[in-house]
Amino acid sequence: QITLKESGPTLVKPTQTLSLTCTFSGFSLTTTGVGVAWIRQPPGKALEWLALIYWNDNKSYSPSLQSRLAITKDTSKNQVVLTMTDADPVDTGTYYCAHTTALRFLSHWGQGNLVTVSS
Amino acid sequence: DIQMTQSPSSLSASVGDRVTITCQASQDISDYLNWFQQKPGKAPKVLIYDASNLETGVPSRFSGSGSGTDFTFTITSLQPEDIATYYCQQYRNVPLTFGGGTKLEIK
Numbered sequence: 001q002i003t004l005k006e007s008g009p010t011l012v013k014p015t016q017t018l019s020l021t022c023t024f025s026g027f028s029l030t031t032t033g034v035g036v037a038w039i040r041q042p043p044g045k046a047l048e049w050l051a052l053i054y055w056n057d058n059k060s061y062s063p064s065l066q067s068r069l070a071i072t073k074d075t076s077k078n079q080v081v082l083t084m085t086d087a088d089p090v091d092t093g094t095y096y097c098a099h100t101t102a103l104r105f106l107s108h109w110g111q112g113n114l115v116t117v118s119s
Numbered sequence: 120d121i122q123m124t125q126s127p128s129s130l131s132a133s134v135g136d137r138v139t140i141t142c143q144a145s146q147d148i149s150d151y152l153n154w155f156q157q158k159p160g161k162a163p164k165v166l167i168y169d170a171s172n173l174e175t176g177v178p179s180r181f182s183g184s185g186s187g188t189d190f191t192f193t194i195t196s197l198q199p200e201d202i203a204t205y206y207c208q209q210y211r212n213v214p215l216t217f218g219g220g221t222k223l224e225i226k
Contacts, residue, residue, distance in 0.1 A: 037215070047155075047163065047206055049215040060213040063120065096162055105210035106153060109162040 002026035004036075004097050004110035012091075012117050018084040020113060022097030029055050029075050033102040036080040038071065041112075042093040052100065053080060087117045121145050121209050125218030131226045138194040140221045142207035147187050151211040154183050154192045157220075158203045166205075167192065199225060 008020035020038070027034055035054040041047050051071040052060045061069050070083045080097060095115055099108040122145035132138050142152070150170035155163035165174050167183035170190055180195045194201055202225055207218040 046220045047157075047208070047217040049217070052213065052215070062214050104168060105151075105215070106155075106163075106208065107165055107168070109164070112162055 002099050002108040004099060004108060006095060006097050006110045006113035008095070008113050008115065010114060010116060012087045012115060013119055014088055014117060016087050018087045018091065018115060018117075020082045020084075020095050020097075020115070022080040022082070022110060024078050024080070024097070024099065024110075027099060029053075029073050029078070029080070031055055035100040036073070037098045037100050037106060038080075038082045038095060039098060039106070039109075040091075040093045040095045042090070045093075050095075051082060089117045091115070091117045120214055121148060121212055121216050123207055123209055123216050123218040125207050125221055127221060128219060129222045129224070131224045132197050133226045134197055134199060136197045138197050138201075138223065140192040140205055140207075142185075142190040142192070142218050144188045144190070144209055144211075148209045148211035150186050151209055152183070152185070152190055153208045153210065154181075155206045155208060156201075156203045157206065163206060197223075197225075 038050040094112040154167035
Protein backbone atom coordinates (compact mmCIF):
# COMPACT_ATOMS: atom_id res chain seq x y z
CA GLN A 1 0.00 0.00 0.00
CA ILE A 2 1.45 3.33 -1.09
CA THR A 3 1.19 6.20 1.38
CA LEU A 4 2.72 9.66 1.45
CA LYS A 5 2.66 12.32 4.14
CA GLU A 6 3.82 15.91 3.99
CA SER A 7 5.37 17.67 6.97
CA GLY A 8 6.73 21.11 7.56
CA PRO A 9 5.88 24.53 8.94
CA THR A 10 2.39 25.92 8.96
CA LEU A 11 3.54 29.53 9.16
CA VAL A 12 6.47 31.13 7.39
CA LYS A 13 7.51 34.78 7.31
CA PRO A 14 8.01 36.57 3.99
CA THR A 15 11.54 36.21 2.56
CA GLN A 16 12.19 33.09 4.66
CA THR A 17 13.00 29.71 3.17
CA LEU A 18 10.22 27.12 3.23
CA SER A 19 11.21 23.48 3.59
CA LEU A 20 8.72 20.64 3.25
CA THR A 21 9.32 16.92 3.68
CA CYS A 22 7.41 14.10 2.02
CA THR A 23 7.76 10.81 3.87
CA PHE A 24 6.49 7.81 1.96
CA SER A 25 6.02 4.07 2.24
CA GLY A 26 4.97 1.26 -0.05
CA PHE A 27 7.50 2.06 -2.77
CA SER A 28 11.17 2.86 -3.17
CA LEU A 29 12.83 5.77 -4.91
CA THR A 30 15.54 3.37 -6.03
CA THR A 31 13.10 1.53 -8.31
CA THR A 32 13.43 2.33 -12.00
CA GLY A 33 10.75 4.69 -13.23
CA VAL A 34 9.56 5.87 -9.83
CA GLY A 35 9.32 9.53 -8.89
CA VAL A 36 7.81 11.93 -6.39
CA ALA A 37 6.20 15.22 -7.37
CA TRP A 38 5.18 18.31 -5.43
CA ILE A 39 1.98 20.18 -6.22
CA ARG A 40 0.43 23.16 -4.43
CA GLN A 41 -2.99 24.75 -4.23
CA PRO A 42 -3.67 28.30 -3.05
CA PRO A 43 -6.90 28.60 -1.05
CA GLY A 44 -9.88 28.34 -3.39
CA LYS A 45 -7.69 28.05 -6.48
CA ALA A 46 -6.50 25.43 -8.91
CA LEU A 47 -3.67 22.93 -8.58
CA GLU A 48 -0.14 23.92 -9.65
CA TRP A 49 2.70 21.47 -10.25
CA LEU A 50 6.00 22.52 -8.71
CA ALA A 51 8.71 19.89 -9.04
CA LEU A 52 9.47 16.24 -9.72
CA ILE A 53 12.37 13.99 -8.81
CA TYR A 54 13.01 10.52 -10.22
CA TRP A 55 14.78 7.41 -9.00
CA ASN A 56 17.85 8.34 -11.08
CA ASP A 57 17.96 11.84 -9.51
CA ASN A 58 16.62 13.53 -12.65
CA LYS A 59 14.74 16.65 -11.57
CA SER A 60 12.21 18.94 -13.22
CA TYR A 61 10.84 22.25 -12.00
CA SER A 62 8.04 24.64 -12.80
CA PRO A 63 9.64 27.22 -15.10
CA SER A 64 8.03 30.10 -13.23
CA LEU A 65 9.45 28.96 -9.88
CA GLN A 66 12.62 27.18 -10.93
CA SER A 67 14.97 29.81 -9.51
CA ARG A 68 13.43 29.42 -6.04
CA LEU A 69 12.93 25.65 -5.82
CA ALA A 70 15.16 22.71 -4.97
CA ILE A 71 14.03 19.09 -4.70
CA THR A 72 16.17 16.37 -3.14
CA LYS A 73 15.70 12.77 -2.05
CA ASP A 74 16.98 10.63 0.78
CA THR A 75 16.38 7.04 -0.23
CA SER A 76 17.55 5.67 3.11
CA LYS A 77 14.80 7.61 4.89
CA ASN A 78 12.16 7.29 2.14
CA GLN A 79 11.89 11.06 2.02
CA VAL A 80 11.78 13.82 -0.55
CA VAL A 81 12.41 17.42 0.48
CA LEU A 82 11.21 20.52 -1.35
CA THR A 83 12.86 23.83 -0.52
CA MET A 84 11.44 27.14 -1.64
CA THR A 85 13.46 30.30 -1.05
CA ASP A 86 12.23 33.87 -0.61
CA ALA A 87 8.69 32.99 0.50
CA ASP A 88 5.93 35.44 -0.39
CA PRO A 89 2.29 35.66 0.73
CA VAL A 90 1.24 34.41 -2.73
CA ASP A 91 2.97 31.13 -1.83
CA THR A 92 0.28 30.50 0.80
CA GLY A 93 -1.55 27.26 0.14
CA THR A 94 -1.69 23.52 0.64
CA TYR A 95 1.38 21.65 -0.54
CA TYR A 96 0.99 18.04 -1.66
CA CYS A 97 3.44 15.35 -2.64
CA ALA A 98 2.44 12.56 -5.00
CA HIS A 99 3.80 9.24 -6.25
CA THR A 100 4.59 8.99 -9.92
CA THR A 101 5.82 6.30 -12.27
CA ALA A 102 6.56 6.28 -15.97
CA LEU A 103 3.13 4.70 -16.54
CA ARG A 104 1.07 6.35 -13.81
CA PHE A 105 1.52 10.01 -13.03
CA LEU A 106 0.33 11.42 -9.70
CA SER A 107 -1.42 8.18 -8.81
CA HIS A 108 -1.20 8.54 -5.02
CA TRP A 109 -1.24 11.75 -2.98
CA GLY A 110 -0.45 12.78 0.56
CA GLN A 111 -3.00 14.57 2.69
CA GLY A 112 -1.36 17.96 2.18
CA ASN A 113 0.37 20.53 4.39
CA LEU A 114 -1.18 23.99 4.66
CA VAL A 115 1.45 26.71 4.68
CA THR A 116 0.68 30.35 5.39
CA VAL A 117 3.21 33.00 4.46
CA SER A 118 2.61 36.03 6.61
CA SER A 119 4.50 38.41 8.82
CA ASP B 120 4.13 24.85 -21.64
CA ILE B 121 0.95 22.94 -22.53
CA GLN B 122 -2.14 24.89 -21.49
CA MET B 123 -5.19 22.94 -20.34
CA THR B 124 -8.51 24.74 -20.84
CA GLN B 125 -11.31 23.17 -18.85
CA SER B 126 -15.01 24.02 -19.09
CA PRO B 127 -17.32 24.84 -17.57
CA SER B 128 -15.73 26.33 -14.46
CA SER B 129 -18.86 25.53 -12.49
CA LEU B 130 -21.87 23.34 -13.05
CA SER B 131 -25.15 22.77 -11.25
CA ALA B 132 -27.03 19.54 -11.95
CA SER B 133 -29.68 17.33 -10.41
CA VAL B 134 -29.23 13.87 -8.96
CA GLY B 135 -29.48 11.39 -11.80
CA ASP B 136 -28.37 13.85 -14.47
CA ARG B 137 -25.68 13.16 -17.01
CA VAL B 138 -22.78 15.56 -16.48
CA THR B 139 -20.07 16.36 -19.02
CA ILE B 140 -16.85 18.33 -18.53
CA THR B 141 -14.46 19.13 -21.34
CA CYS B 142 -10.74 19.76 -21.37
CA GLN B 143 -8.74 21.09 -24.31
CA ALA B 144 -4.96 20.93 -24.56
CA SER B 145 -3.02 23.63 -26.38
CA GLN B 146 -1.12 20.94 -28.27
CA ASP B 147 -1.34 17.22 -28.94
CA ILE B 148 -0.94 15.25 -25.71
CA SER B 149 -2.02 11.87 -27.14
CA ASP B 150 -3.84 10.20 -24.24
CA TYR B 151 -1.56 11.40 -21.46
CA LEU B 152 -4.38 12.78 -19.35
CA ASN B 153 -5.65 12.30 -15.81
CA TRP B 154 -9.01 13.33 -14.38
CA PHE B 155 -9.06 14.07 -10.65
CA GLN B 156 -11.86 14.50 -8.16
CA GLN B 157 -11.21 16.78 -5.18
CA LYS B 158 -13.63 17.09 -2.27
CA PRO B 159 -13.35 20.05 0.15
CA GLY B 160 -10.37 19.74 2.48
CA LYS B 161 -9.13 16.57 0.78
CA ALA B 162 -6.35 15.69 -1.60
CA PRO B 163 -7.20 15.09 -5.27
CA LYS B 164 -8.00 11.51 -6.23
CA VAL B 165 -7.40 10.03 -9.66
CA LEU B 166 -10.59 8.78 -11.30
CA ILE B 167 -9.42 8.35 -14.88
CA TYR B 168 -5.90 7.90 -16.26
CA ASP B 169 -4.60 7.65 -19.81
CA ALA B 170 -7.69 9.65 -20.83
CA SER B 171 -10.14 6.75 -20.62
CA ASN B 172 -8.96 4.15 -18.09
CA LEU B 173 -11.02 3.90 -14.92
CA GLU B 174 -8.96 3.77 -11.76
CA THR B 175 -9.49 0.63 -9.67
CA GLY B 176 -12.41 0.99 -7.30
CA VAL B 177 -13.95 3.99 -9.04
CA PRO B 178 -17.64 3.60 -9.89
CA SER B 179 -18.45 2.86 -13.51
CA ARG B 180 -20.69 5.94 -13.79
CA PHE B 181 -17.44 7.88 -14.30
CA SER B 182 -15.81 7.75 -17.74
CA GLY B 183 -13.36 9.62 -19.90
CA SER B 184 -12.75 9.86 -23.61
CA GLY B 185 -10.69 11.72 -26.15
CA SER B 186 -7.21 11.87 -27.58
CA GLY B 187 -4.93 14.51 -29.02
CA THR B 188 -6.24 17.87 -27.85
CA ASP B 189 -9.90 17.32 -26.92
CA PHE B 190 -11.10 15.33 -23.93
CA THR B 191 -14.38 14.67 -22.18
CA PHE B 192 -15.20 13.51 -18.67
CA THR B 193 -18.68 12.16 -18.02
CA ILE B 194 -20.75 11.16 -15.01
CA THR B 195 -23.67 9.16 -16.39
CA SER B 196 -25.96 9.48 -13.36
CA LEU B 197 -24.97 12.13 -10.84
CA GLN B 198 -24.99 11.04 -7.21
CA PRO B 199 -24.94 13.32 -4.14
CA GLU B 200 -21.47 12.07 -3.20
CA ASP B 201 -20.10 13.29 -6.55
CA ILE B 202 -20.18 16.89 -5.34
CA ALA B 203 -16.59 18.01 -5.75
CA THR B 204 -14.25 19.93 -7.98
CA TYR B 205 -12.87 18.04 -10.98
CA TYR B 206 -9.53 18.69 -12.68
CA CYS B 207 -7.90 17.47 -15.85
CA GLN B 208 -4.09 17.20 -15.96
CA GLN B 209 -1.67 16.40 -18.77
CA TYR B 210 1.52 14.41 -18.38
CA ARG B 211 2.70 14.45 -21.99
CA ASN B 212 5.43 16.94 -21.07
CA VAL B 213 6.86 18.76 -18.11
CA PRO B 214 5.84 21.15 -16.79
CA LEU B 215 2.86 19.05 -15.77
CA THR B 216 -0.20 21.24 -16.09
CA PHE B 217 -3.75 21.21 -14.75
CA GLY B 218 -7.01 22.59 -15.99
CA GLY B 219 -8.64 25.35 -13.98
CA GLY B 220 -11.17 23.00 -12.40
CA THR B 221 -14.92 22.46 -12.59
CA LYS B 222 -16.91 22.92 -9.40
CA LEU B 223 -19.91 20.60 -9.47
CA GLU B 224 -22.93 21.37 -7.34
CA ILE B 225 -26.30 19.74 -6.82
CA LYS B 226 -29.27 21.70 -8.10
